[in-house]
Amino acid sequence: MNKTRTIIMFVPFLVVGIIHIVALAVGATALSGFTKPLLMLLLLAAFLFSLPRVRSEIALLGALGIILSWVGDVSLASPGGLGFLIGLGFFLLAHVAYILLFWRKLRTRKLPIVAAIYPLWWIGLVVVLAPHLGNLLIPVAVYGLVLGSMGALALRSDIRIAIGGALFVVSDTLLGLDRFLPGFDLWQVSAMIMTTYIAAQGLIAYGVIRMAWSRGVVDSKARSADVSASM
Numbered sequence: 001m002n003k004t005r006t007i008i009m010f011v012p013f014l015v016v017g018i019i020h021i022v023a024l025a026v027g028a029t030a031l032s033g034f035t036k037p038l039l040m041l042l043l044l045a046a047f048l049f050s051l052p053r054v055r056s057e058i059a060l061l062g063a064l065g066i067i068l069s070w071v072g073d074v075s076l077a078s079p080g081g082l083g084f085l086i087g088l089g090f091f092l093l094a095h096v097a098y099i100l101l102f103w104r105k106l107r108t109r110k111l112p113i114v115a116a117i118y119p120l121w122w123i124g125l126v127v128v129l130a131p132h133l134g135n136l137l138i139p140v141a142v143y144g145l146v147l148g149s150m151g152a153l154a155l156r157s158d159i160r161i162a163i164g165g166a167l168f169v170v171s172d173t174l175l176g177l178d179r180f181l182p183g184f185d186l187w188q189v190s191a192m193i194m195t196t197y198i199a200a201q202g203l204i205a206y207g208v209i210r211m212a213w214s215r216g217v218v219d220s221k222a223r224s225a226d227v228s229a230s231m
């Protein structure tokens with residue numbers, strides 16, 4: 001893996017991400033609205049151009065997770081409850097793609113004991129938000145279950161993926177509390193939500209790229225060993 005080339009590929013995503021967060025912090029609504037749809041598109045480009053092979057299951061599932069997240073971002077920007085539900089649905093599908101990726105291709109260890117924090121988080125969040133969700137209780141609870149599963153399975157992969165999964169849970173927790181919990185008033189909450197979200201997606205993508213390269217080296221060595229053994 002060429003680390004310098006990969007970092008260079010991530011620079012546009014990081015720069016636009018910083019601009020977006022600053023725009024949120026200072027209340028530049030037009031700028032934050034313009035930069036948000038660019039984030040996942042730039043991350044997708046960095047992800048695909050940094051992988052050892054584009055035609056692979058890792059590339060497909062990783063790209064699918066990013067693309068579905070982009071559609072979720074665009075949908076959440078739409079006014080009204082329908083846009084929120086549609087965005088929630090696309091993000092749920094994005095987490096399913098990540099779950100399949102972590103489960104099928106990126107397992108390196110058994111599920112650690114710390115993974116128990118995710119079901120406890122899910123129970124606590126549902127208990128706190130349930131009185132205020134109304135008809136959204138089941139969709140939000142199902143989404144939280146899938147999100148927590150993604151975070152837990154990320155613990156079986158690269159440390160960057162594990163941290164990214166945890167930050168995704170933090171971001172969506174802040175979003176849920178800010179949207180549904182009366183009296184929840186956190187300073188610069190929108191900037192905090194997007195900071196953790198951008199970091200989460202970037203770390204997951206970068207971790208997947210590193211693991212894809214390391215898996216490619218292992219597979220190449222295994223093929224070479226097989227060829228040598230057959231001669």
